[in-house]
Amino acid sequence: MAAPKDFLEFVDANADLFIQRLGEAVAIPSVSGDPSHRQDVLKMSNWLNAQLQALGVDTKQVDLGTQELEGQTLQLPPAVLGSIGKDPKKKTILIYGHFDVQPAQLSDGWDTEPFTLVVDDASGKLIGRGSTDDKGPILGWLNVLQYHHKHGKELPVNLKFCFEGMEESGSEGLDDLVIRESKPGGYFEGVDCVCISDNYWLNTRTPALTYGLRGVVYYAIHVTGPARDLHSGAFGRTVHEPMTDLIALMNKLVDGKGNILIPGVDDMVAAADAEERKLYEQLDYSIADVEEAAGGKIALSDDKVQVLMGRMRLPSLSLHGIEGAFSGVGAKTVIPSKVAGKFSIRLVPPQTPENITPLVNKYIEEEFAKLGTKSQVRIEYLHGGRPWVANVKHWNYEAAIKATEAVYKRKPDLMREGGSIPVTLTFAESLGVNVLLLPMGRGDDGAHSTNEKLDRSNFIEGTKLLGSYLYEVAALS
Amino acid sequence: MAAPKDFLEFVDANADLFIQRLGEAVAIPSVSGDPSHRQDVLKMSNWLNAQLQALGVDTKQVDLGTQELEGQTLQLPPAVLGSIGKDPKKKTILIYGHFDVQPAQLSDGWDTEPFTLVVDDASGKLIGRGSTDDKGPILGWLNVLQYHHKHGKELPVNLKFCFEGMEESGSEGLDDLVIRESKPGGYFEGVDCVCISDNYWLNTRTPALTYGLRGVVYYAIHVTGPARDLHSGAFGRTVHEPMTDLIALMNKLVDGKGNILIPGVDDMVAAADAEERKLYEQLDYSIADVEEAAGGKIALSDDKVQVLMGRMRLPSLSLHGIEGAFSGVGAKTVIPSKVAGKFSIRLVPPQTPENITPLVNKYIEEEFAKLGTKSQVRIEYLHGGRPWVANVKHWNYEAAIKATEAVYKRKPDLMREGGSIPVTLTFAESLGVNVLLLPMGRGDDGAHSTNEKLDRSNFIEGTKLLGSYLYEVAALS
Ligand SMILES: [Zn+2]
Ligand SMILES: [Zn+2]
Ligand SMILES: [Zn+2]
Ligand SMILES: [Zn+2]
Known part of the structure; x- marks a missing residue:
């Protein structure tokens, strides 16, 4: 079941409003690693909480206690938990995201003020700290909710949300929360799968799903x-x-x-068999891409599959x-x-x-x-x-593949990451359900760097992707 | 020709006065590496110049220009050149020493105020910054001069002095001076050999001569x-x-x-032959001494000769x-x-x-x-x-060996050092004459460390050694 045509049109029609809202989010400098910005992270928690409530989500802000940082005792920014829909006939998806960002200053080498979202019409880039990591993806979910709320339509699945404000500073307090709420009677009881949108395509061309982390x-x-x-x-x-x-x-x-x-x-x-090698052959990623990212002709092999397996498996x-x-x-x-x-x-x-x-x-x-x-x-x-590898034959991945094909008219790269995203393992192990990493941005977004950006098309098509994914999950149930 | 008995008695009789003068020298905190002490290094240059003049030495203070240090332009402390005796029938010995010291503060871990010479009667130690490196040896020469001046006796040799105030900070300006004054018509013209007293015995027991540096x-x-x-x-x-x-x-x-x-x-x-191995066997230095100095049972070999050759040759x-x-x-x-x-x-x-x-x-x-x-x-x-090795069969070494035997009643350790003393090479190459390193202090003096000391006996017997060396040189001429 594809997403309603009506939804896709709504997203296109409201693109400028969505970008305006992303601008509001970027304007709050919610730098979790800088004590002088701690109040901004709390403000961001409140802002997100209010947005969710306005879109019909039951929410609660969870106090995570305090931390010692640079000799000060600081309140941790409250996590925002949300829930919408309780239909026992529907699947329940847990959505994770983080509303804190990396530090950024104009003097670091930014071309524009980092906490002012700049819409560059010529390049199609939305430039600002947090645009792609991870405010853009969170706002993608708000966009999806807005369509349903405005038109009085029920979502095709039940949703739970877990948004934190300390991801860029070691996710302090989150593991305890997730473990606690994953237990019987906890907030996450009944969750059937998890969807995390906090990583990137392999390149600038092809949408991707991530099913493994080292x-x-x-x-x-x-x-x-x-x-x-x-x-x-x-x-x-x-x-x-x-x-x-x-x-x-x-x-x-x-x-x-x-x-x-x-x-x-x-x-x-175990060595990769022919079938697995084929997965790497199919990825839209070349040795030239690796070498461009590294900034030198220094790949370990001339065999693309060998180089990609070196990173992923x-x-x-x-x-x-x-x-x-x-x-x-x-x-x-x-x-x-x-x-x-x-x-x-x-x-x-x-x-x-x-x-x-x-x-x-x-x-x-x-x-x-x-x-x-x-x-x-x-x-x-x-x-x-520990490493993590998800079963890509699971309906959670099937749904994401179908949604990608519907929105982007092509198969996604099915990839594994060489690094770690610790929260993935926390959810996988605490809940014991399938976890999907569904990136919105591209490989060149510069998440922790200067001039961080999210392409306008990734924000808008990405919003369609997130919504479509929910409908595909419902259809596969 | 041994030194006059009269001289040896004079040194013993005036020991307390000599120590008092060492106390005056130590009290001037002539730290060359610290801009805030630069005036003290200049003061020390003046003090030494006045002492030499009072003892009948013709002197001149040589301006070495300026240096840039920590953003300041600082005057380099003038070197002190001296000359006493011009008898063409006598040998001319060039004496080198440095009147600047390493930094020192009570808070570094000193047990006593570093720039106050403490005479510890129980241990026989003279404790203070510069006591052994290199004010003690310089004052040894003053003590020798004092005997001759007071009694109106001519020295058995002609002496030239070259004392600098930047040795602990790279001897800035010295190379140019030495090279210039070594040329025909220069201040060092006619020098027959060099004697430098700025290193240490191998141990705490046996006097030493140093004839090589790596x-x-x-x-x-x-x-x-x-x-x-x-x-x-x-x-x-x-x-x-x-x-x-x-x-x-x-x-x-x-x-x-x-x-x-x-x-x-x-x-x-080339490998050491049996005769050369014997030199190392004879040294009063054991593997236990090496390991005590290193603070661990980590010698590369159980063979003392192998370990000493590893350091020296x-x-x-x-x-x-x-x-x-x-x-x-x-x-x-x-x-x-x-x-x-x-x-x-x-x-x-x-x-x-x-x-x-x-x-x-x-x-x-x-x-x-x-x-x-x-x-x-x-x-x-x-x-x-470059490395440096002197000919130990030269009369310069013969004289030092005889002087050691006369004062200490034993043969000196004939040793090579593993490190470098750059000024040695400068003199050897500029003048083309034999250079002798004749240490006054012991291996445990802690030259650049806290609680730097010179043993009272090394100061007093060392003064006798320096004087006796001059008489032995004269006798061998
Ligand atoms: Zn992130
Ligand atoms: Zn990040
Ligand atoms: Zn020295
Ligand atoms: Zn020194």
């Missing part, structure tokens, strides 16, 4: 030796130097082709740096006494921090023993998160 | 790839990562036993750190776009920056090519200095 484990290898930093003149070639040992260990972790040298880590992931190991060594400009003749090599591994199923960490520890300890050094080693686990 | 070459290996830092989630296993390549290169430079892996570098230095390669990588605390999931690995090699004859750099460049370029990466490499030479 997990991560982050370690520090501490190597210690002398009691204090030594002078390389007085001590060079008399003592075991921790840097020499650490560099030897770091060199054993990954090779220049990206292969992970820790036994068992790469092996844990293979683990990766990156060496980030060394704490405790000389890192300044110029020349300092120091033998550092304690150094910590930092590296992380991006994980894919069935890898988890729990099954990877023993392999890491065992290997580093064995390789360290081979060095025959008198230095000491200690491996520190800094943080980790 | 040189150094310092490099940065720049590896670049992406145009900007990348996120390891989005790009891990899609691109060549500069850190992976740099770590591989750094791992090829030195092994865990201290062997330098750059072909030709270790080979350039072998080249060494130390990995200092990486610029441009993540070096903070915590976990940052960055793929750095440009990294620079810093390392240096300590050089011994016949190694020079000129013959080592081509080997370094060739090897790194070859090893980089083997990596098969799309990153770029560039090797930067940051600075360098």
Whole structure:
């Protein structure tokens, strides 16, 4: 069941009003990471709460307590929970979004005032902080609600909303809320699936659905030796130097082709079969796109499938740096006494921090023993998160694919992301239902950068996509 | 010819007066690296100039111009040149010392006020900034002059003095002065040898002479790839990562036993024969001394000779750190776009920056090519200095050995230092004469540290040593 023609026309007819409302949202500088803007995040919570209520949504603002930031005790911005429709014959979809934004100042290099939405008619861009991350997508949902509210039409599904104001600052307070409200009797009881619109197309051309995210484990290898930093003149070639040992260990972790040298880590992931390779062949993403994004002709392979699988369905190991060594400009003749090599591994199923960490520890300890050094080693686990992959055969994805085809007249890229969006895992694990990542913006939106933008067409067609998705879910039920 | 008994008795009888004068010198906080103390360094130059004049030395203070420091234009403290005796039948010895000191504050962890000389009768220590580095040795020379002045005795040799006030801040202006005054018609014309007292015994027990210093070459290996830092989630296993390549290169430079892996570098230095090994066996310095100084049981070898040769007569390669990588605390999931690995090699004859750099460049370029990466490499030479080894069979050393035996009743340790004292090379190369490093203080004096001290016995016996050395030089002429 496609969305009513009437709805699609309504969206086109009201495009300027929708953009005007996006301008109102962008004008509230709801920077969660800056204490001096905390009142603006609270204001944004109130603004969104009022908008939802005006469109017929039952809402509540949930106090998430306080946080300590830069020596101040700050109230966390209340999350906004909403509910509309309680028909037991309909599916219930939980929608997530965040109304806080990254910091932005004209002096960072913006061409225009970041908290004033600029509508550039020539390029079709809506420029402003939060336009694409994540106020545009949230307002897409308001647009959908507005059609139904104004015309007195029931939505084809029941909706629950969970909007937070701390996503750009670690989603403080959200996990507790989600876990609590996912329990029997909680606010999210009865949810059949989740839809999150907070990521981006692979490119600037083809709509996408995201069904996987890599997990991560982050370690520090501490190597210690002398009691204090030594002078390389007085001590060079008399003592075991921790840097020499650490560099030897770091060199054993990954090779220049990206292969992970820790036994068992790469092996844990089954090779892609012909059918899966085809998924990557079909993606509208080339090596040139990867290299343009990286800013250099530095792709690991000439095989597009290999490069895309490297990002989406293979683990990766990156060496980030060394704490405790000389890192300044110029020349300092120091033998550092304690150094910590930092590296992380991006994980894919069935890898988890729990099954990877023993392999890491065992290997580093064995390789360290081979060095025959008198230095000491200690491996520190800094943080980790599990990977996530959703079943794309689920009706939640089927509906999103159909909606994309209806609005954009083409199949979406079915993709996995190389990074993490922690809230995805929180919802998937707390509710135990299928989660869909349905991006509105394009790959070049510059979410955390200067001149963040959302294309007008992505906002308007994206609104149609979100509405159509609800009708397709209802049709597949 | 030993020093007159009269002289030795004079030194003992005037010990308290000498210490009192050292207290006057320490009380002038002549910190060359701190603009707010620059006037104190000038004051110290004047104080020393007046002392020398009062003891019959012809002096001149030489303006060395200005320097830019922390945004200020500062006058450099004038060097003090001195001359006493012009007898063409006598040898002429050039004495070097520096009257500036390292910074020091009670709050750094000093037990007593750093610019008040504390005479600790229980331990026999004279505690204060500059006591051993380098005001104690300079005042040793004043003590020697005082005996001769007071008793109207001629010195057994002609003396020239070169005292500077910028040694702790790179000896700014000194090289030009030394080179200029070493030329025919210059102030240092006719100098037969140089004596510098600005280093330390190997230990706390045995007097020492130093006849060698290692040189150094310092490099940065720049590896670049992406145009900007990348996120390891989005790009891990899609691109060549500069850190992976740099770590591989750094791992090829030195092994865990201290062997330098750059072909030709270790080979350039002939192995020690049995006679030379004996020199190291005889040194009053054990592996326990090395490990105590380093603060850990981390010596590269159980063979004392091997460890001492590693410091004194072998080249060494130390990995200092990486610029441009993540070096903070915590976990940052960055793929750095440009990294620079810093390392240096300590050089011994016949190694020079000129013959080592081509080997370094060739090897790194070859090893980089083997990596098969799309990153770029560039090797930067940051600075360098040649090694120095003096002929210990020269009468300058013979005299110092005899003087040591006369005063301390034992043979000195004949040692080489692992680090550099750049002014040594300047004198050796400008004048083309034998240079002797004749330390006054002990290995635990803490020259640049808190609670810097000079033992009372080292000051008093050291004064006798300096005087005796002049008489031994005269006797060998
Ligand atoms: Zn976001
Ligand atoms: Zn964001
Ligand atoms: Zn010194
Ligand atoms: Zn010094």
